[in-house]
């Protein structure tokens with residue numbers, strides 16, 4: 360079995376827990392057209408301000424969010440403390456652009472941290488390196504003002520070093536005001552994205568090395584992601600986004616600790632009119648596929664501007680809740696198996712327990728290669744009865760497996776080990 364390259368941050372709990380909740384929540388929820396709306400629609404600050412002035416999450420109940428996450432089997436949660444729009448959920452001393460100065464009138468992050476911790480979930484902070492509101496942040500190819508006729512001229516008055524001071528200061532606030540923080544999730548770098556003579560941004564702009572040093576000093580053991588544009592080995596977790604790897608993620612030829620982040624419907628922030636919601640089957644298969652390749656799944660919810668999970672998100676989380684209630688043991692503590700799963704199946708493995716996930720079994724029998732004589736006992740997770748038709752002896756190698764003796768022809772696969 361593969362073991363990932365050791366990390367500086369404490370990833371021991373992380374590789375056990377496997378399943379987390381991502382939360383994208385900010386003023387963009389009021390526009391309800393993707394968290395990038397300010398950039399994609401090239402909205403200036405004055406026009407965007409209406410979303411901030413009317414940000415009034417009157418139904419916000421972080422205890423309910425935490426309960427739903429826990430019920431879905433999620434063991435940790437990462438929330439956008441500030442996304443690219445620059446709006447802060449906490450009462451930062453370094454800006455006025457924050458939840459306290461909206462009709463919400465209060466710090467929205469603190470009760471979130473308390474509620475999730477109270478449910479026993481670990482806490483992660485997403486923090487956007489990008490900031491489309493800060494006056495010192497130079498306009499670039501992803502900035503809402505990128506096509507402004509005076510963009511280059513405006514940039515002459517913007518100083519990335521001053522912005523970097525702000526970014527370091529805010530990170531310090533986040534890591535000193537909320538107790539133990541388990542994950543710091545920075546997003547993102549694009550050093551090669553040059554647009555109309557405006558360069559992208561990376562490690563020199565963020566002063567990433569200094570930033571990472573501070574993070575590790577302030578919160579020893581914290582897990583840090585790989586989006587600071589630093590050498591790969593300085594990151595604890597590697598984060599393929601909206602992408603399902605087909606094997607253990609390797610970086611520079613070595614297996615690493617990895618987490619794929621995924622959405623229910625394509626967008627991270629609340630997008631009311633998006634109709635590409637994933638099917639229940641797809642949701643479960645994403646989790647199984649991820650763990651069967653030795654990774655974690657960070658599944659995103661984009662709450663509404665009133666502070667609720669919309670019904671479609673609740674239904675999707677309910678799919679995980681119902682499935683995890685019976686199958687969590689095939690996720691927690693599990694990793695990629697040393698055995699190769701049969702077609703249309705996946706294995707997850709925890710020590711000497713092997714879990715077979717059957718995505719399809721059109722012939723009502725499954726051949727488990729390499730397991731003859733090795734299986735002491737087999738049972739179904741969903742209806743925890745022993746599989747009487749399991750045929751594990753070497754003598755049966757090559758023989759046609761017996762038909763399931765069970766009443767329902769479709770409920771119990773017949774297995775044979777070869």
Ligand code: GLC
Nearest residue numbers: 383394395546547600620627
């Ligand atoms: C991208 C997007 C961002 C989202 C993130 C999640 O970097 O810019 O909107 O928050 O991915 O991984």
